[in-house]
Amino acid sequence: MKKRFYQLLGLLMFTALSAQKEHLSSFNTLSVTYKFHPKFFLNAEGQLRGIKDFAYPDYYEIKGGVGYNLTKNHKPFIGIGRYVTYEDRRLDKEEFRVWLQDVVDVKTGKFKFENRVRAEKSWFYEPQTDEKSDRIRLRYRLNISVPLNSESVKPGTLFANVYDEVFFVTTQKPLFARNRVFGGFGYQIDENFGIASGYLWQREFATSGNRNLHFLYLALNITIDGSDEKNYEFPGAD
Numbered sequence: 001m002k003k004r005f006y007q008l009l010g011l012l013m014f015t016a017l018s019a020q021k022e023h024l025s026s027f028n029t030l031s032v033t034y035k036f037h038p039k040f041f042l043n044a045e046g047q048l049r050g051i052k053d054f055a056y057p058d059y060y061e062i063k064g065g066v067g068y069n070l071t072k073n074h075k076p077f078i079g080i081g082r083y084v085t086y087e088d089r090r091l092d093k094e095e096f097r098v099w100l101q102d103v104v105d106v107k108t109g110k111f112k113f114e115n116r117v118r119a120e121k122s123w124f125y126e127p128q129t130d131e132k133s134d135r136i137r138l139r140y141r142l143n144i145s146v147p148l149n150s151e152s153v154k155p156g157t158l159f160a161n162v163y164d165e166v167f168f169v170t171t172q173k174p175l176f177a178r179n180r181v182f183g184g185f186g187y188q189i190d191e192n193f194g195i196a197s198g199y200l201w202q203r204e205f206a207t208s209g210n211r212n213l214h215f216l217y218l219a220l221n222i223t224i225d226g227s228d229e230k231n232y233e234f235p236g237a238d
Contacts, residue, residue: 026050027215035225073105114143141165
C-alpha cells in the first residue's frame with residue numbers, strides 16, 4: 001500500500017513539472033476551523049487563484065458553514081459562499097452557492113481515507129452581458145492521507161496527501177464536467193497552525209472544448225479547538 005501511494009505521489013510531481021510547458025497557475029488558501037461545541041464546528045475559507053497569470057489573481061472565493069460531528073469519523077456539513085471571476089481585469093462572473101455535504105472517514109493503519117459527497121446549488125450573474133443562470137452540481141472526493149514521521153497527525157507531523165474528485169452537473173451538458181487530482185505534503189506546526197503545498201491538475205469538460213489547468217497549491221490551515229481530543233485534518237484544495 002505504501003509503495004503504491006508513493007509511486008502515485010511521484011507520478012503527480014513528475015506531471016507537475018511537465019505541466020509547466022502548458023501553463024502553471026496559482027491556488028492559495030486560508031482556512032479556519034473553530035470547534036465551539038463537542039459536536040459542532042465552524043469552518044471559513046478564503047481563496048485567491050491566478051488562473052491565467054500565476055502572479056495576478058483573477059479569481060477569489062469566500063465561503064463558510066457549520067458542521068456536526070455525528071461520530072468521530074462522520075461529519076455532515078452545510079455551507080454558503082461567494083465566488084468571483086475576472087476576465088482582462090474586469091468582473092466577469094459572480095456566483096452565490098449553497099451546499100450540503102457528508103464526510104465519512106475510514107482508517108486503515110496509518111492511512112486515512114476520506115469519502116466526501118457534496119450537492120451544490122449555484123446562482124450566477126455575468127455583469128458584462130447582464131445574464132443570469134443557475135446550476136446544480138454533484139461532487140465526490142476520495143482523499144487519502146498518511147503521516148510520515150508519527151503514527152497520527154499531531155503537532156510536529158509531516159504528512160503526505162493525494163486525492164481525486166469528480167464533478168457532475170445535472171443541469172447542463174456534459175454531465176461529467178470536471179476531474180481534479182492532487183498530490184502534495186503538509187506539516188502540522190503546532191496545535192493551531194498547519195501548512196500544505198502540492199500540485200493540482202484539473203481537467204474541465206465542456207461542449208465548447210476541454211481544457212487542462214495546472215495549479216501550485218499553497219495553504220495555511222488554522223484550527224481553534226479547546227477540547228482534549230483534537231482532530232487535525234487537511235481540508236484539501238476545494
